[in-house]
Amino acid sequence: MLPTPLDLYTQTLRGLASQWWWPAVFKPLHFPQISRLIGSNPFQRSNSINAGQSNLSLEKKMWGIVRQKVGAGASSIPALQRIRPAASSSRYYSSAAKEMTVRDALNSALDEEMSADPKVFLMGEEVGEYQGAYKITKGLLEKYGPERVLDTPITEAGFAGIGVGAAYHGLKPVVEFMTFNFSMQAIDHIINSAAKTNYMSAGQISVPIVFRGPNGAAAGVGAQHSQCYAAWYGSCPGLKVLAPYSSEDARGLLKAAIRDPDPVVFLENELLYGESFPVSAEVLDSSFTAPIGKAKIEREGKDVTITAFSKMVGYALKAAELLSKEGISAEVINLRSIRPLDRATINTSVRKTNRLVTVEEGFPQHGVGAEICTSVVEESFGYLDAPVERIAGADIPMPYAANLERMAVPQVEDIVRAAKRACYRAVPLAATG
Amino acid sequence: MAFHVRKSTAKIIPHFRNGMSFLGSLEMGFLNSYSTHLRSTSFAAHKIGTRVLGSENIPAHLSARRFESIKVGKQVASVNDDRDNQVLEFPGGKVKFTPKLSFIPDREEERIPCFRVLDDHGQPSIYSNFTQVSKEIAMKMYNDMVTLQTMDTIFYEAQRQGRISFYLTSLGEEAINIASAAALSLDDLIVPQYREAGVLIWRGFTLREFASQCFGNKYDYCKGRQMPVHYGSKRHNYFTVASTIASQIPHAVGAAYSMKMDKRDACAVTYFGDGGTSEGDFHAALNFAAVLEAPVLFICRNNGWAISTPISDQFRSDGVVVKGRAYGVCSIRVDGNDALAVYNAVRAARKMAIQEHRPILIEALTYRAGHHTTSDDSTRYRPAEEMEWWRVAKDPVSRFRKWIESNGWWNNEAEAELRSSLRKQLLEEIQLAERSEKPPVADAFTDVYDVPPSNLQEQEKWLRKTIKTHPQDYPSNFPL
Numbered sequence A: 001m002l003p004t005p006l007d008l009y010t011q012t013l014r015g016l017a018s019q020w021w022w023p024a025v026f027k028p029l030h031f032p033q034i035s036r037l038i039g040s041n042p043f044q045r046s047n048s049i050n051a052g053q054s055n056l057s058l059e060k061k062m063w064g065i066v067r068q069k070v071g072a073g074a075s076s077i078p079a080l081q082r083i084r085p086a087a088s089s090s091r092y093y094s095s096a097a098k099e100m101t102v103r104d105a106l107n108s109a110l111d112e113e114m115s116a117d118p119k120v121f122l123m124g125e126e127v128g129e130y131q132g133a134y135k136i137t138k139g140l141l142e143k144y145g146p147e148r149v150l151d152t153p154i155t156e157a158g159f160a161g162i163g164v165g166a167a168y169h170g171l172k173p174v175v176e177f178m179t180f181n182f183s184m185q186a187i188d189h190i191i192n193s194a195a196k197t198n199y200m201s202a203g204q205i206s207v208p209i210v211f212r213g214p215n216g217a218a219a220g221v222g223a224q225h226s227q228c229y230a231a232w233y234g235s236c237p238g239l240k241v242l243a244p245y246s247s248e249d250a251r252g253l254l255k256a257a258i259r260d261p262d263p264v265v266f267l268e269n270e271l272l273y274g275e276s277f278p279v280s281a282e283v284l285d286s287s288f289t290a291p292i293g294k295a296k297i298e299r300e301g302k303d304v305t306i307t308a309f310s311k312m313v314g315y316a317l318k319a320a321e322l323l324s325k326e327g328i329s330a331e332v333i334n335l336r337s338i339r340p341l342d343r344a345t346i347n348t349s350v351r352k353t354n355r356l357v358t359v360e361e362g363f364p365q366h367g368v369g370a371e372i373c374t375s376v377v378e379e380s381f382g383y384l385d386a387p388v389e390r391i392a393g394a395d396i397p398m399p400y401a402a403n404l405e406r407m408a409v410p411q412v413e414d415i416v417r418a419a420k421r422a423c424y425r426a427v428p429l430a431a432t433g
Numbered sequence B: 001m002a003f004h005v006r007k008s009t010a011k012i013i014p015h016f017r018n019g020m021s022f023l024g025s026l027e028m029g030f031l032n033s034y035s036t037h038l039r040s041t042s043f044a045a046h047k048i049g050t051r052v053l054g055s056e057n058i059p060a061h062l063s064a065r066r067f068e069s070i071k072v073g074k075q076v077a078s079v080n081d082d083r084d085n086q087v088l089e090f091p092g093g094k095v096k097f098t099p100k101l102s103f104i105p106d107r108e109e110e111r112i113p114c115f116r117v118l119d120d121h122g123q124p125s126i127y128s129n130f131t132q133v134s135k136e137i138a139m140k141m142y143n144d145m146v147t148l149q150t151m152d153t154i155f156y157e158a159q160r161q162g163r164i165s166f167y168l169t170s171l172g173e174e175a176i177n178i179a180s181a182a183a184l185s186l187d188d189l190i191v192p193q194y195r196e197a198g199v200l201i202w203r204g205f206t207l208r209e210f211a212s213q214c215f216g217n218k219y220d221y222c223k224g225r226q227m228p229v230h231y232g233s234k235r236h237n238y239f240t241v242a243s244t245i246a247s248q249i250p251h252a253v254g255a256a257y258s259m260k261m262d263k264r265d266a267c268a269v270t271y272f273g274d275g276g277t278s279e280g281d282f283h284a285a286l287n288f289a290a291v292l293e294a295p296v297l298f299i300c301r302n303n304g305w306a307i308s309t310p311i312s313d314q315f316r317s318d319g320v321v322v323k324g325r326a327y328g329v330c331s332i333r334v335d336g337n338d339a340l341a342v343y344n345a346v347r348a349a350r351k352m353a354i355q356e357h358r359p360i361l362i363e364a365l366t367y368r369a370g371h372h373t374t375s376d377d378s379t380r381y382r383p384a385e386e387m388e389w390w391r392v393a394k395d396p397v398s399r400f401r402k403w404i405e406s407n408g409w410w411n412n413e414a415e416a417e418l419r420s421s422l423r424k425q426l427l428e429e430i431q432l433a434e435r436s437e438k439p440p441v442a443d444a445f446t447d448v449y450d451v452p453p454s455n456l457q458e459q460e461k462w463l464r465k466t467i468k469t470h471p472q473d474y475p476s477n478f479p480l
């Protein structure tokens, strides 16, 4: 017989077993909360579920639930109403800029599109009664009823296929994956069914569907829950692939995605859901959409262009801030749209700054950065004053151990260093010239 | 594919931009080819039904059978007896004709009963022909159930304190965990979901090994690569837990097939939840296991919930047990909170699986007494009384305790002593695991492939160089 994967696995374990070693003595540390528990009913739960947890660890919850204090207080009011007292009171917007979380931005976008178009409906694991594993669909079951907010069995291939069928037949499904990691079970319907049917039917059958959910690395959830699918879906013709960063992006792009006649893969980020961003009156207006295929310049600069999407836009902005202290002016491009890719905006910027750093959390090989690099080499080669710097996740499955995990995803310092490399390499030349 | 454009769906027509005529012909085309297909099928059936065949003269599509267990020769020989044409000879056996137009009901009038040995008071049923377990086995079973319960309680609290990123308990499912493990042999391969840590306890995985995995330190067998609770140990014949629901079920069938080829006196055992049965993988696995005649036990922990989804939203069948028959798999429903029932059912199933080369489906009825994971607060979707009833009236650990106490094998002092020593041990192990070194940098790069290719070697070199030149950007508390 051929060696099975398990045999290879044994070899690894055997190697490790020989390292087995423990310090001979150790002093027990004080362990107050556990000792409090000793002697109590093992089933009893602590009432303050969040006790002792940082916001970050609260945010980093996987498929489970971002826990919020239960209660009938403000948190049970649908997100939209928290921002605007009445759905149509546009007078409200004329006041000063408001803050809105990405979660509320997504929720309000769904709400408005469902209210505007009866063909829009939601489907996915736990989107109804539970209001979504990350509470993106909060209040929608109550408002639109179980015919338009469907809780599904755990069958990703099933509900993706059913969504595609409903889209063939004129509905506009918004399918939630608890995380995009589980879209792998359904990828046949996303690519072979959704992306290709309009083409194969010579335009007779359009597929106006949105696949949405958190994508990319969360924190502390290991290899099978921490993967970026931008490059995967971005390589497939027929799909549009969007990756919002801010609340403005989230609202504008999701509304555009739902209205779009083509299938859209909408890649959110779990760690951004709870983040607040300022939103203008225009963004809050129910007619607001952001154009698909257009990048946004988040920060103008003249020395180096940094491209990023999703959570990495925040990192790029932080890096730009640090770089500015060292006299380097970085231009940060928020890609927003992975496919179509806004090559024009990227190349215009590079022609101005002459340097490029691409940032993404996914794997480097055949990644989004690779595509951007190619575009710049093809269209703006003569303008480059330094080799393109590409920052990506490590070329390994995501480890769990916190120290290894941190090294496997890009950090702000990595971006700063890459930008400096790009600039310093050119600076001495300019100085001697 | 045919598109049935009904009048009532006129509103969708604009989406089919060229109107209906094309669709009309598409549908016709589909019907044509389908009816050709039907014709050829009935032609084949006709041939089988009328020709007298010797066993050497078996039609080609029947002779393709590989296993003698299907008695092709006999089937074909009996064709002659059915002169009045009351049966159809069809691959798989005779099918009787009936003049009655009736549908098979969606379910039996009575639900499939549940095998139980111990009642809620820990008293064995006088009618049950169960195998008694020895005192020694019973004591280990109880010890391990309490160990699992205590470990879950303490690790859960450690997560609450932010010491590990994630945890989930098997509370309420201790009997399924431990009793099924007790009924198996160590040679049986476990292909788990994630709520079966108890099987590892039974097999001798130590509390230190559990703690090392949850804390992802350098002693973890998986080198800090997996989330907490995603244990795996080749030494214990326990496959590494996968996060993707149900993906383990077909893996178990593949492994069982390999065990059968090797003529091993062992089977593969896979566990999964009620929710997992909705994934296509479950259905493919059952079907293939039947066709491949693979020695595999499918143990479904039907605990009523999949995160917040109740089983009524998961399926409309009489639970999971009835799905076995549709795939030709022997099945049993068992009280998952009765350790003796689980033990007996799994033992019998194992014997059948190995001796008769067949898969068995076991549906164990139970309740997820804890939250789904540390990311969940189930009081938001489950009635408190429901949870309370299962925890108090149906607790599998106290039911088993009543039984061993009534045998005179256990008492209050022994109970207090066991629980306090377990807690002490666990607290020590947690502290030790927490203070142990994290996995070294090199561990990030090994095992991506059997041998690290040059790009990974470069990546590692590059990382080490960067850490050296920018030490302030990296945590200092891990080994290079």
Ligand SMILES: Cc1ncc(C[n+]2csc(CCOP(=O)(O)OP(=O)(O)O)c2C)c(N)n1
Pocket (backbone or CB within 6 Å): A063, A125, A154, A156, A178, A182, A185, B195, B243, B244, B245, B272, B273, B274, B275, B276, B277, B301, B303, B305, B306, B307, B368, B372
């Ligand atoms: C393919 C896939 N889809 C969704 C999830 C998210 N998820 C994790 S556990 C779970 C519920 C599983 O329920 P069940 O199979 O009944 O097991 P239980 O937790 O009750 O033991 C879900 C939906 C996942 N891990 N993998």
Ligand SMILES: [Mg+2]
Pocket (backbone or CB within 6 Å): B273, B274, B275, B301, B302, B303, B304, B305, B306, B307, B368
């Ligand atoms: Mg379940």
